Amino acid sequence: MSIDIRSNNGMKKIKFLYILNIAKRVNSFSYTSMLSAKELGFEFHIAGNWSYTSNKERHADEEKYGIKIHQIDFIRSPYHPGNRKAYAQLKSLVKIEKYDIIHCNTPIGGLLGRIVGLKYKVPKIIYQAHGFHFYKGAPLINWILFYPIERLLAHFTDTLITINHEDFEIAKKMHLRDCGKVYYVPGVGIDTETYFPNNVIRTAKRKELGLGDNDIMIISSGDLVTRKNFGAIIEAVAEANDKKLHLFICGEGPKRDELVVTSQKLNIVDQVYLLGYRTDMCELLWAADIFVLATLQEGLSRSIMEAMACGLPCIVSDIRGNSDLIVNEVNGLLFAPNDIAGFAKGILKISNDKNMRIKMGISNLEIILDYNIESVSEKLKELYKLEISGVLQR
Numbered sequence: 001m002s003i004d005i006r007s008n009n010g011m012k013k014i015k016f017l018y019i020l021n022i023a024k025r026v027n028s029f030s031y032t033s034m035l036s037a038k039e040l041g042f043e044f045h046i047a048g049n050w051s052y053t054s055n056k057e058r059h060a061d062e063e064k065y066g067i068k069i070h071q072i073d074f075i076r077s078p079y080h081p082g083n084r085k086a087y088a089q090l091k092s093l094v095k096i097e098k099y100d101i102i103h104c105n106t107p108i109g110g111l112l113g114r115i116v117g118l119k120y121k122v123p124k125i126i127y128q129a130h131g132f133h134f135y136k137g138a139p140l141i142n143w144i145l146f147y148p149i150e151r152l153l154a155h156f157t158d159t160l161i162t163i164n165h166e167d168f169e170i171a172k173k174m175h176l177r178d179c180g181k182v183y184y185v186p187g188v189g190i191d192t193e194t195y196f197p198n199n200v201i202r203t204a205k206r207k208e209l210g211l212g213d214n215d216i217m218i219i220s221s222g223d224l225v226t227r228k229n230f231g232a233i234i235e236a237v238a239e240a241n242d243k244k245l246h247l248f249i250c251g252e253g254p255k256r257d258e259l260v261v262t263s264q265k266l267n268i269v270d271q272v273y274l275l276g277y278r279t280d281m282c283e284l285l286w287a288a289d290i291f292v293l294a295t296l297q298e299g300l301s302r303s304i305m306e307a308m309a310c311g312l313p314c315i316v317s318d319i320r321g322n323s324d325l326i327v328n329e330v331n332g333l334l335f336a337p338n339d340i341a342g343f344a345k346g347i348l349k350i351s352n353d354k355n356m357r358i359k360m361g362i363s364n365l366e367i368i369l370d371y372n373i374e375s376v377s378e379k380l381k382e383l384y385k386l387e388i389s390g391v392l393q394r
Contacts, residue, residue: 131299
């Protein structure tokens with residue numbers, strides 16, 4: 001189905017701009033939106049701070065996906081003065097291209113996208129929140145700083161998309177432009193076929209990692225930063241006091257040395273493996289027995305969704321987003337982020353019960369289908385169709 005709007009020159013396609021923040025290249029973050037917009041016949045443009053090594057590489061992706069890619073020099077922090085350059089670049093782009101829809105994401109993309117959209121009277125401005133910085137249990141300063149800004153920006157927003165239920169309830173209380181609508185869409189979509197369990201690779205990978213048949217491989221992933229709280233998992237493994245447990249943490253970040261010291265102090269250096277950045281996450285997840293994440297803050301964790309798609313039981317922190325994905329005692333276990341004793345008991349409970357691991361893993365393979373690319377893309381497509389009607393009537 002292709003949707004057109006009238007122009008002075010006859011018929012033209014809806015021009016759609018998707019704004020993100022920083023990315024190496026076009027990836028899964030924007031894929032479902034791109035898929036949905038193109039299926040509706042929109043002309044899809046995407047703007048971000050890219051790491052393409054050459055114009056040739058960027059043009060190759062434009063040809064591959066049938067889109068237009070624009071460089072905007074975003075800096076991650078909304079308060080960085082360097083974003084004045086990004087603002088000027090985005091103004092120039094929107095002024096020239098005359099978009100019908102802007103779909104903006106991330107704090108800086110959401111801020112500048114909405115301001116520029118308002119300035120140039122873009123008919124439809126969509127903002128997708130991937131986890132508000134104000135949430136249940138957040139530091140008071142987050143509510144003081146970010147909540148008033150988001151309430152103000154809501155007045156420049158026609159459509160607000162949230163990816164977890166807690167944010168959805170908060171967003172429903174905001175006043176959007178022209179009585180705009182708030183939607184819940186479960187994330188950006190995951191390719192469940194890519195992650196479907198492969199027992200042949202599982203066996204080979206476990207052998208490569210030096211794991212025996214009775215060893216329990218616990219896996220976790222993410223940037224090694226305070227928010228991810230990996231120290232709590234290391235402490236939980238030490239508390240569990242079971243030599244068959246082996247914890248593999250995938251990711252890089254400033255907390256790496258601190259995590260090494262923690263494992264040394266707890267005398268479990270032979271059970272903790274910091275693997276760094278990995279390109280074989282699928283294989284590592286297939287090799288694992290349990291996924292664990294004690295993160296302090298999430299919007300909707302892609303790491304958990306990947307583990308679910310690999311059929312792993314998940315022991316995770318009971319916070320916003322995580323509790324959308326994991327139902328306690330059904331497809332995993334939930335504990336307070338710093339409940340070391342709870343995580344330790346949960347790890348022992350699941351590691352000592354193979355039938356429970358299998359049952360929870362099967363539940364995850366079923367539940368994750370609601371978050372796959374096809375499901376999310378269909379929801380976005382229906383959303384775009386509903387929202388574009390307002391553009392057609394203007």
